[in-house]
Amino acid sequence: MRIPAARTSHLRARRCEEDGRVTFVELFFDLVFVFAVTQLSHGLLRDLTLVGLLHTAMLLFAVWWVWIYTAWATNWLDPQKTPVRLLLFALMLAGLLLSASIPDAFERLGLAFAGAYSGMQVGRSLFMLWAFRDHSPGNFRTFQRITAWLTVASAFWLAGGLAEHELRLTCWLVALAIEYVGPSAGYFVPGHGRSTTTDWDIAGGHMAERCGLFVIIALGESILVTGATFAELAWSPATVAAFVSAFFGSVAMWWIYFNIGAERASHLIAQSADPGRLGRLAYTYVHIFIVAGIIVAAVADELVLVHPSGHMSTPTLAAVLGGPALYLLGNILFKRSVATWLPLSHLVGIAALALLVPVASYSTPLLLGAAASGVLVIVAIWETWSLKSYRAAR
Numbered sequence: 272m273r274i275p276a277a278r279t280s281h282l283r284a285r286r287c288e289e290d291g292r293v294t295f296v297e298l299f300f301d302l303v304f305v306f307a308v309t310q311l312s313h314g315l316l317r318d319l320t321l322v323g324l325l326h327t328a329m330l331l332f333a334v335w336w337v338w339i340y341t342a343w344a345t346n347w348l349d350p351q352k353t354p355v356r357l358l359l360f361a362l363m364l365a366g367l368l369l370s371a372s373i374p375d376a377f378e379r380l381g382l383a384f385a386g387a388y389s390g391m392q393v394g395r396s397l398f399m400l401w402a403f404r405d406h407s408p409g410n411f412r413t414f415q416r417i418t419a420w421l422t423v424a425s426a427f428w429l430a431g432g433l434a435e436h437e438l439r440l441t442c443w444l445v446a447l448a449i450e451y452v453g454p455s456a457g458y459f460v461p462g463h464g465r466s467t468t469t470d471w472d473i474a475g476g477h478m479a480e481r482c483g484l485f486v487i488i489a490l491g492e493s494i495l496v497t498g499a500t501f502a503e504l505a506w507s508p509a510t511v512a513a514f515v516s517a518f519f520g521s522v523a524m525w526w527i528y529f530n531i532g533a534e535r536a537s538h539l540i541a542q543s544a545d546p547g548r549l550g551r552l553a554y555t556y557v558h559i560f561i562v563a564g565i566i567v568a569a570v571a572d573e574l575v576l577v578h579p580s581g582h583m584s585t586p587t588l589a590a591v592l593g594g595p596a597l598y599l600l601g602n603i604l605f606k607r608s609v610a611t612w613l614p615l616s617h618l619v620g621i622a623a624l625a626l627l628v629p630v631a632s633y634s635t636p637l638l639l640g641a642a643a644s645g646v647l648v649i650v651a652i653w654e655t656w657s658l659k660s661y662r663a664a665r
Contacts, residue, residue, distance in 0.1 A: 280406045281352045283474070291474035293481060294350040300341070300359045301488060303366035307334045308492045308562075310373040312569045317374075319570075319586035325440075326377050330384075331566065332447050334373075335559045337366070337391050342481040343550070344395055346473045347410065348402060358398050365391045381439055385432030389425035392450075396421055413466045416458035424449040454551050471547030475540030482554045483533050489562045493521055493569035500576045509579040513637050517572035520595070520644035524565060526651040527602055527617075531658055536609040553608040557601060564598025571640065579637035588631045588639070595643050596624045599650065616653035620646050 283291065311334065315327040341362060348355045369387035372380035396418040403411035424446045431442030457465030501514045540549045571590035578587075599617045606614050623646045631639050 275401060275404070277354070277402050277404070277406065281349055281355055281402045282347055282406055283349045285474065291346075291477040293477060293484065294345075296350045296356050296359055297345055297481070298484070300363055300366075301338075301484060303363050303370060304334065304338055304485070305488055305492060307366070307370040307373065308489055308566060309495070310370050312492065312496060312566050314374050315566070316570050316573060319590070327566075328563070329440075329443060329447060330373055330376055331563055332451070332559065333388055333443075334369070335562060336447075336450055337369070337388060338485065339482075339555050339558075340392065341395060342478065342485075343471075343473065343555075344399060346477050346481075347399075347407070354398075354402075358395065362391050362395060365394075377439065381434075382429070382432035385428040385443075389421075389428045392421045393418065393425055409470055410472075412463070413458065413470055416460045416463060416466060417453070419460050419463075420449060420453045420458050451556075454555060468547035468551055469545055471550065473546050473550050475543060475546040475550065476537055478546070478550045478554050479533065479537035479540055482558050483529065483537075485558070486528055486533075486561060486565070489565040489569075490521055490525055493565055493572065494518075496569050497521070497572050497576065500573050504576065509637055510576060513572075513576045513579045513640060516637070516641040516644045517576065520568065520572070520640075520647055523644065523647035523651045524568070524595075524598055527599070527647065527654065528561065528605075530651070530655060532602060532606045532609070536605065539609045549609065553605055557604045557608060560597060560601030560604060562601075564594050564596070564601055566594075567597060568594030570594070571643075575636045575640040579640075580635050583631055583634060583636060583639065587636050588628070591636065591639050591643050592624045592627055592631070595647055596621050598647075599624075614654060616650045616657065619653075620650040623649075 285291070311327055311331055314330070315323060317323070318326070341359075345355070345359070348358075350356060350359065365387045369384060369391070372384040372387065375381075376384040396414055399414045400411060400418060403414060427442045427446035427449065431439040431446065434442055457467060459465035497514065497517045501510065504510045536549075536553060540546050540553070543549055567590055571587070571594050574587045574590060599620050603614060603617045603621075606617075624643060627639065627642055627646075634642075
């Protein structure tokens with residue numbers, strides 16, 4: 272089938288750094304994903320089991336993938352053009368449907384989730400083919416391959432939506448595997464070859480800013496959950512302490528990501544001769560662990576707020592320590608991808624969280640949550656001062 276071509280270019284001009292800025296319509300599009308992240312955290316909170324964790328992880332991988340692919344698309348497309356804005360509005364509508372179906376995606380709304388997701392992925396790719404055909408032949412060939420991969424994955428998404436229980440789980444795992452292998456395989460298609468990261472001529476600064484904004488979305492949802500839960504509780508010394516602890520934990524997570532890593536990575540990818548490689552590794556793949564850590568930490572904050580002095584259950588222990596640990600791991604991978612060393616403070620932070628496991632059964636959720644937040648604060652301070660010492664030595 273021959274793809275029609277846009278008569279005029281709908282691509283960003285790329286004349287100067289200003290042409291790669293994030294636009295208001297992109298921020299408007301992101302509002303849908305505030306809802307999606309909220310749905311994910313609430314879903315995990317309702318089902319704190321291994322099955323619930325697996326389901327939430329799969330849905331998070333899907334939500335992140337549809338968002339990051341759109342971020343790549345608007346890196347090339349000019350959101351000031353009306354057709355591009357209409358594309359984003361259509362994706363928002365489908366994204367609302369996708370987000371609304373998250374709580375029952377593995378039950379009665381599986382087909383709705385799969386249909387919305389597949390429509391967003393394949394529909395956006397077809398639009399990219401239309402926009403690229405006569406205006407960027409190299410990217411047009413890349414999106415031919417991408418569309419082929421997404422179409423195959425969509426068949427498994429839809430088949431899973433029609434199936435039930437274990438068969439749905441299997442189909443969707445296959446679909447996620449296909450989509451996540453795609454970028455690392457260069458979207459290889461027999462007879463059409465593969466793409467290389469040098470083919471992906473992205474504006475690095477725009478990609479860094481978009482992913483930073485998604486981290487803000489996740490942190491904002493965490494603060495929203497903390498504030499909303501606290502407002503509904505009686506303000507006892509224990510709940511106030513839990514509230515303050517959760518706030519400092521959120522501030523520390525912001526500091527760990529934005530104070531050093533985000534700015535350094537933004538400069539590096541903006542000046543890189545191969546921004547596509549960094550965009551694929553540091554932002555497309557690695558950032559999902561950072562977002563996952565924030566979501567799990569948000570669940571932990573709510574658990575601690577509701578039962579600050581209650582029994583230390585295994586799910587509470589896993590959320591309180593697992594969220595910060597996952598967040599630190601994501602930041603280690605992110606910072607290692609843009610620097611030549613591993614952040615020692617983050618490694619020590621994970622070790623400190625692990626040392627809290629043996630004593631957790633003798634603690635309360637409040638004390639353990641405060642200890643986990645304290646570890647994050649120490650990591651943030653350590654990294655800040657170590658960088659100052661390094662710069663002074665230089």
